Amino acid sequence: MSITDKTRKVLWGRSGNLCAFCKTPLVLDASMLDAESVVGDECHIISGAAKGPRHDPSFSPELNDDLSNLLLLCRVHHKLVDDQPETFSAGMLRQLRGNHEAWVKERLRQSDRAEAPTIVRSAADIPTHLLLVTSAKTLLDHAAGCHGRYYDYPDDLSEPDLDAVGAFLQNLTDWIDVGLDEPHERISAQRSLAENMMDLDEAGLRIYLARERQQLRGGIAAPSAFYVLHLRIVRHNDPGQISLGSSESR
Template identity: 50%
Template sequence: MAISDKTRKILWGRSGNRCAICRQRLVVDETTADAESVVGDECHIHSGTQNGPRYDAAVDPQYVDSLDNLLLLCRIHHKMVDDQFETYAADLLRSIKANHEQWVEDKFDEKPDYPSIKVTRLKHEIPERLIPVESGAELFNLVSGCHGSYQDHNDDLNDEEVEIVGGFLQSLKDWVDIAGELEPIEKVRAKKSLGDELEDLRSKGFLVFAAKERQRLEGGKDEPSDFFVLHVTVTRENDPNIIRS
């Protein structure tokens, strides 16, 4: 499936020919020697490709090229959000899209201007070191309330280890996305599931370290708010870089 002409027209119309992040014009005027130049891209919030940014197997393939899954960006910010997809998670991009389209509407209605949305890291909130995670309950409590994650692992994994470590990190990303919506019984099950995965990793010689970072979400029409991100590293238990207290 591809983006339809109608969807493209609606997206460009609601976006006002502006990048949803920097709000620069996305069609450069013609010159005396050349025609106009289009410098904007239709960016997918959830990629339809398995290894693409913000891919989610639960997303219906029919939804991938729909209007709700697209936002308009300049080519610089398109590359930025796709390269930094852990920071620019799906929820954040949806918020950027909604605020930008509201900004376009307000421009026509002569309403007050809203600043661009941005996430700011606070130096004193950046974890100095990650702590070892011993239980599923401990890990779930770190995951709860997070909006995204920074993930790391050993670079020299063999094929079997790729499946083990990659499967755990994918599972953890899924819990980050839905932890805040779970009912009490589902939270208990989640803690048990995470505990089982941690035990499986330990049996294969891996340890998990994690910490939560509070960042600041600013801009748009709302007041600044907290934006939490999970740091998680999966590493071999004999890794010489582990700081043992």
């Protein structure tokens, strides 16, 4: 006999694609050049071979490939339990499998009960004024680490001005999404965005922004900070600009 497709599916499903010993994922993601890699083994608790680990002459050969005699392990722990059959007895491995499957079931139950992810805003953290920005460095200081964005710009822009605004917003979005963790990336972003900001200035447009701290709640993780960038593009003569005695304007 051999392990049937149904038995194999039930074993992997109840094990949650995890090693029963160390909880390591047993299917690794594909790379840019190769397909996924399966690093898990369907292990026999009692070996059907006469000199195999935990062999029991009284054990029915018909049950050799039964679900009750199988355990899903990574290849490291498969070798460990077979090299040390006295330490890892049949009873111990059955208990290990039972504990693991119960753990997987409970984790899935908790996931089903988890609150749907949602963003919560606090009135105290919502910016009341936006900062006038004239340098790409200041822009990046505020934009780095933001997970969301609120963009606003005049609705009566000419075609050339609209192209300049679109190019700037797209460029900024791309750099934020890529990440600005490396110095080289940050310098490249600063140089590129400075050119966009010059185009906006020549078109008579200014940039105002602020950073808002929101909170991501729900799911299975603890609440975490969720930063959002408020960015507004206005004309140089926009009457909504109010001096506050510093570089900030409303």
